[in-house]
Amino acid sequence: MALFDAVLELADDHLVLGHRLSEWCGHAPMLEEDLAMPNMALDLIGTARTLYDHAGRLEGAGRDEDALAYTRGEREYRNLLLVERPNGDFAHTMLRQLYFAAFMEPYWQAALSSSDSVIAGVAGKAVKEMAYHIRHAGEWVIRLGDGTEESARRMQAAVDALHPYAEELFEAGAETGVLPSREAVRPAWEASIARIFDEAGLRAPSVAYPQTGGRQGLHGEALGPMLAEMQALHRAHPGATW
């Protein structure tokens, strides 16, 4: 059961962030980003699907990927608070993406040698996707941070708003020896963020009270409405296919 919970946490992170990114589709500031963000969303949702499928098999209670994604309520979701944060402006979205990808890339690197063949398989694909997400989001963070007065102000505002959610990335959660240690990923994450912030001229604020609770199902008020929208179709037409 411990591995089921751990895989579910990972799957929830990917689905929730993927759905958040997909909300930009048709609303991005430029056509190029209108394609780039859904591309990244599809990377995340693809990973989530494999993980939910795997979790369903580990649980052995007959729940498939759709049952896990569409019929659990907010309190049953185990995702990080960071990934459920509303999109905000483009600076917030790029920073959230950078924080997550800069964590997942070294995490998947470590997972390549996992004894669980599904996890190792997901890692092989995801490690390249996360490397691109770091690059894409990182280059934007640098340009906005080191751009105009207005873009620098808004980029720093995003850092101030989201940094309190970073610590939760390293929280142990339902970890097992089959998956990498989250704490062990911290040096790589900090090095990536420091390099990008240095180029961008951004300052990470000191955080007295890190925001956590996602792994226990204690979420912010923004997750409920997001899940309601995401799950509405499946709940209205259970089992529908197209």
Add this chain to the structure above:
Amino acid sequence: MTQTTPLWEVFIRPRNGLSHKHVGSIHAADEVLALQAARDVYTRRGEGNSIWVVRSADIFASDPDQAGENFEPTADKVYRHPTFYDIPDDVGHM
């Protein structure tokens, strides 16, 4: 946006050994973001393994008004095509 964000032409090489081919254009602030935008817009279905981007302003194009003087004079010079020449049978394969 067109006034502040430069336009770039995108060239993709479908696979090793072929040439880069023009596929379209994108907006981006600089060459790094231009390559990312080209990747995101034009390689979503496995179209290639190499991307070039060139600032559209750096391309110097022939004037359509001069198309007549540029290209029509070649129309009646059929002897420039190899198929114009009869090859004697005993030459064999060339």
